[in-house]
Amino acid sequence: MTDRHVVVVGLGNTGSQLAPLLARMGDVSRITLVDPGAYEAANVAVQNIEASDIGKPKVEAQAEKLRRIRQDLEVVALEQRIEDVPRGQLVCDLFASCLDSKGSRQSLNEIAWRLNTPWSDCGVLGSLNLVRVNSYVPSDESACLECAWGHDEYSVLEQEYVCGGGVASYPTLATSALGALAGALMAVEIGKLLRGDVDCSLASRQLVMDAQHQKLQVTQMRKNVWCRFDHRTWQIEPWVCPPETTTLGAALNTLGTLQVEGHRFASDLICPGCMKREQALRLNRPLARCNACNRRMITAGFGSLDRLDRELAGEYVSRTLAQVGLRAGDIVSGGNRHRRLLEAA
Amino acid sequence: MNDGELMGADAIYESFMARQLEEGMALASASDILRLHVSPKAPPHFVAEYHCKGLVRDASGTVHETDRFDLGVWFPPDYLRRADPFQMLRLFTPGVFHPNVSEELPVICIGRLTAGTSLVDILYQVYDILTYQKYNPRENDSLNRNACVWARENQGRLPLDKRPLKRRPLNLEVQPL
Numbered sequence: 141m142t143d144r145h146v147v148v149v150g151l152g153n154t155g156s157q158l159a160p161l162l163a164r165m166g167d168v169s170r171i172t173l174v175d176p177g178a179y180e181a182a183n184v185a186v187q188n189i190e191a192s193d194i195g196k197p198k199v200e201a202q203a204e205k206l207r208r209i210r211q212d213l214e215v216v217a218l219e220q221r222i223e224d225v226p227r228g229q230l231v232c233d234l235f236a237s238c239l240d241s242k243g244s245r246q247s248l249n250e251i252a253w254r255l256n257t258p259w260s261d262c263g264v265l266g267s268l269n270l271v272r273v274n275s276y277v278p279s280d281e282s283a284c285l286e287c288a289w290g291h292d293e294y295s296v297l298e299q300e301y302v303c304g305g306g307v308a309s310y311p312t313l314a315t316s317a318l319g320a321l322a323g324a325l326m327a328v329e330i331g332k333l334l335r336g337d338v339d340c341s342l343a344s345r346q347l348v349m350d351a352q353h354q355k356l357q358v359t360q361m362r363k364n365v366w367c368r369f370d371h372r373t374w375q376i377e378p379w380v381c382p383p384e385t386t387t388l389g390a391a392l393n394t395l396g397t398l399q400v401e402g403h404r405f406a407s408d409l410i411c412p413g414c415m416k417r418e419q420a421l422r423l424n425r426p427l428a429r430c431n432a433c434n435r436r437m438i439t440a441g442f443g444s445l446d447r448l449d450r451e452l453a454g455e456y457v458s459r460t461l462a463q464v465g466l467r468a469g470d471i472v473s474g475g476n477r478h479r480r481l482l483e484a485a
Numbered sequence: 486m487n488d489g490e491l492m493g494a495d496a497i498y499e500s501f502m503a504r505q506l507e508e509g510m511a512l513a514s515a516s517d518i519l520r521l522h523v524s525p526k527a528p529p530h531f532v533a534e535y536h537c538k539g540l541v542r543d544a545s546g547t548v549h550e551t552d553r554f555d556l557g558v559w560f561p562p563d564y565l566r567r568a569d570p571f572q573m574l575r576l577f578t579p580g581v582f583h584p585n586v587s588e589e590l591p592v593i594c595i596g597r598l599t600a601g602t603s604l605v606d607i608l609y610q611v612y613d614i615l616t617y618q619k620y621n622p623r624e625n626d627s628l629n630r631n632a633c634v635w636a637r638e639n640q641g642r643l644p645l646d647k648r649p650l651k652r653r654p655l656n657l658e659v660q661p662l
Contacts, residue, residue, distance in 0.1 A: 246566065286566070294566070295599040302570055303585060303594035303621055303628045368601075370494035370563040404572070410629060412587055436571065437591055442528035442559050444572045 157323030395474025
């Protein structure tokens with residue numbers, strides 16, 4: 141098979157190593173790069189970049205590199221958090237996760253399952269010279285990322301506190317060599333999955349390479365009946381519904397209720413630092429921050445809504461979907477149906 | 486699994502919520518301080534009444550002791566997977582004077598809130614804050630800097646209420662005369 145599309149999420153230590161390897165695979169014709177960050181001077185020592193990349197958005201720097209490697213490769217650069225990208229823009233043959241955030245991995249697991257798309261995930265631990273690669277192929281019986289999670293994993297998810305501060309992701313302290321090792325193992329794994337060679341892949345398995353002591357360990361993973369994730373895959377229908385011209389009321393007439401998984405609607409946002417107030421219904425994506433003091437804005441009372449109906453949408457029914465924060469490619473849910481917003485047929 | 490099928494995760498959430506109700510009510514019935522109400526319409530799911538000593542600032546600007554606080558708690562559908570403290574707790578009592586509570590907004594900061602933390606744990610944490618058994622001493626990320634300064638200068642008066650949230654049985658054996 142050729143014309144395969146891979147979405148690479150995270151372009152740091154491992155992602156910067158993996159992306160050029162994918163560009164050299166003949167069966168990959170399209171790569172989408174997702175990362176909200178920019179390269180810093182300190183990254184040159186541990187990531188596959190050059191001094192001239194410093195200050196550039198990671199997705200732009202890597203896209204330039206991939207186009208230099210292969211001119212016929214289609215490269216899409218999305219300078220956003222994976223959580224904020226409309227899921228319809230992520231329809232692909234495989235996700236490659238090179239993330240250092242546990243919360244973003246959790247979101248990618250959810251996205252991959254909803255889109256019924258395999259994903260591979262890698263991680264490195266510099267202090268122990270460890271490399272890890274996992275693959276997940278959605279099915280009734282297969283394990284997902286959260287199947288292996290217990291209370292401890294959920295308790296170290298990144299979090300921001302209302303009164304400032306919070307817990308961020310931990311640095312992996314990995315060398316460029318360890319990132320290259322993880323990137324190479326991921327590329328081999330992705331090649332197998334793209335060719336349909338699932339039996340030889342790491343689907344529902346985890347490979348750990350201990351480069352310190354030259355040991356390999358493969359662990360079988362099973363679906364956990366107590367998994368907190370619902371493992372649902374979605375049948376997604378295309379829906380010509382241009383967000384710039386379709387009103388919220390018109391969309392609600394068709395859907396009954398409207399939900400965009402992974403995000404909530406907010407109608408009254410307040411900054412706990414300077415008390416600045418923003419009153420307008422919007423999908424809270426990306427999470428609103430105060431222009432003046434950059435603190436995360438909060439909703440007054442219990443002002444967050446998982447889904448809208450005509451009553452909750454109230455006076456905003458005449459606003460367009462774009463005005464309330466929806467974008468082409470968003471997957472909107474109403475009842476048990478899921479529709480991908482299209483600009484045109 | 487296809488969309489629409491009954492999934493384990495839904496049953497796990499429902500069972501979690503049933504347990505929160507049971508444990509929360511058990512705590513309230515064993516407490517002289519706490520009353521717990523179930524809200525008929527979510528959010529909030531629960532409204533907790535604390536009858537304990539804490540501080541409020543009234544309209545004239547005077548800080549004084551009070552003995553009643555109301556808190557709303559909401560457990561979003563994905564609470565067992567990710568917790569967002571920005572959305573789960575609201576203090577309905579206005580003007581609460583505490584470093585972890587905004588005087589202008591109905592928000593209280595209890596710090597880290599792990600996905601799946603039980604209602605009972607949350608109720609204990611909020612009680613510790615309201616009574617000044619716990620407070621954030623750092624002015625730069627406090628929700629009320631004046632309360633922060635006050636707490637630092639009045640440490641000897643804290644906590645304002647030392648009673649345990651749950652009544653402690655004395656287990657006295659009384660010998661017949």
